[in-house]
Amino acid sequence: MLLREVGYARPETVAEALELLAANDGARALAGGQTIVNVMKARAASPDALIDLNGLDELRGIDLAGDGTLTIGAMTTYSEIVASAEARARPILGEVCAQIADVQVRNRGTIGGNVCSNDPTNHLPPLMVALGARMTIAGRDGEREVSSGEFFQGVYLTAVGPGELLTKLMLPAGKADGFASVTLGVDGTCICSAAASLNGEVRIALGCVDAVPVDLRPASSDEQAVRDAVRGAGLAPPSDVHASSAYRTHLAEVLAVRAVEQAQKAGS
Ligand SMILES: Cc1cc2nc3c(=O)[nH]c(=O)nc-3n(C[C@H](O)[C@H](O)[C@H](O)COP(=O)(O)OP(=O)(O)OC[C@H]3O[C@@H](n4cnc5c(N)ncnc54)[C@H](O)[C@@H]3O)c2cc1C
Numbered sequence: 001m002l003l004r005e006v007g008y009a010r011p012e013t014v015a016e017a018l019e020l021l022a023a024n025d026g027a028r029a030l031a032g033g034q035t036i037v038n039v040m041k042a043r044a045a046s047p048d049a050l051i052d053l054n055g056l057d058e059l060r061g062i063d064l065a066g067d068g069t070l071t072i073g074a075m076t077t078y079s080e081i082v083a084s085a086e087a088r089a090r091p092i093l094g095e096v097c098a099q100i101a102d103v104q105v106r107n108r109g110t111i112g113g114n115v116c117s118n119d120p121t122n123h124l125p126p127l128m129v130a131l132g133a134r135m136t137i138a139g140r141d142g143e144r145e146v147s148s149g150e151f152f153q154g155v156y157l158t159a160v161g162p163g164e165l166l167t168k169l170m171l172p173a174g175k176a177d178g179f180a181s182v183t184l185g186v187d188g189t190c191i192c193s194a195a196a197s198l199n200g201e202v203r204i205a206l207g208c209v210d211a212v213p214v215d216l217r218p219a220s221s222d223e224q225a226v227r228d229a230v231r232g233a234g235l236a237p238p239s240d241v242h243a244s245s246a247y248r249t250h251l252a253e254v255l256a257v258r259a260v261e262q263a264q265k266a267g268s
Pocket residue numbers: 028029030031032033034035036037038053074075099100101102105108109110111112113114116117119121122123124160164165166167187188189190
C-alpha cells in the first residue's frame with residue numbers, strides 16, 4: 001500500500017531536530033524506518049511529517065569508558081553494534097542484535113528505534129531492563145536521564161514525550177548475561193523472550209508477556225528460585241494466533257531458566 005502524503009525534513013543537528021518536533025505536534029522521528037514506515041503503510045499511524053535523524057552523526061557511535069560503561073548513540077544500527085569491538089565489552093548485546101530479523105532490517109534498524117517503539121515482541125526492551133541500561137532523553141529545555149524501568153511505559157509508549165528525542169543509552173560493565181527466546185521461524189519476532197544478568201544481583205526481564213518488560217529479582221540464580229520468581233509474578237499474557245496465554249506463561253518460565261544458564265556460563 002502506498003504511503004499517504006507526508007512532510008519530510010532532514011535536520012543537521014539535534015537542536016534543529018528538537019525545534020522541528022516541537023513546532024509540529026504531528027511530526028515523528030524517523031530512525032531506521034523499519035517499524036514506522038510499515039505502521040504508516042498499514043494506516044495504523046499517519047504522522048504529518050517525518051523528522052529524519054539519519055543526518056545526525058552526534059546520535060551515532062559506541063564509546064567504551066575505562067570503567068567498562070558502554071555509551072551507545074540512539075541512531076547506531078544493529079549491524080554496527082554486531083561489528084563493534086567496543087560493544088564486545090558487553091557481549092550479549094551483539095549476540096542479541098545478530099538475532100534480530102534479517103540482514104536488511106539489521107542494516108537499517110537502530111537501537112534507539114527498537115526501544116522507542118517498545119513493541120512487546122522486540123528483542124531489546126527486555127535486554128535493556130535486565131542489563132540495567134539508562135537512557136538519555138533530550139528536549140528543547142535540556143536533557144534528563146531515566147532508568148530502563150522508567151523508560152518503558154506501555155505498548156508503543158515510552159518516557160520519550162512529544163517534542164523529545166532519545167539520544168543515547170548507557171550500559172554498565174558486565175559479562176554474565178543471557179538471552180533466550182522462542183520466535184516465529186528462524187528470523188521471526190519473539191513469541192516470548194527472557195533476558196538475564198548475574199552481575200552483582202540476579203535480574204531477569206521477560207518479554208511478550210505484558211505491555212512492558214516484566215522485571216524480576218529472584219533471590220538467587222538457582223533454577224528453583226528462578227522458576228519461583230516467574231511463577232510468583234502473576235503473569236497474565238495475551239493469547240493470539242501464535243500462542244495461548246497459558247503457553248506463553250509456560251515459555252516465560254522455561255526461557256528464564258535458559259537465559260540464567262547462559263548467563264552463568266558467560267560469567268564463569
Ligand atoms: C521484517 C521485520 C522483522 C522484524 N523483526 C524484529 C525482531 O525479530 N525483533 C526486533 O526486536 N525487531 C524486529 N523488527 C523491528 C525492527 O527491529 C525495527 O528496526 C525497530 O523496531 C525500530 O527501529 P528503527 O530504527 O527502524 O525505528 P523507526 O521505525 O524509524 O522508528 C520507530 C519508532 O521510534 C521512534 N524513534 C526512533 N528513534 C527515536 C529517537 N532517537 N528518539 C525518539 N523517538 C525515536 C519513531 O518516531 C517511531 O515511532 C522487525 C522489522 C521488520 C521490518
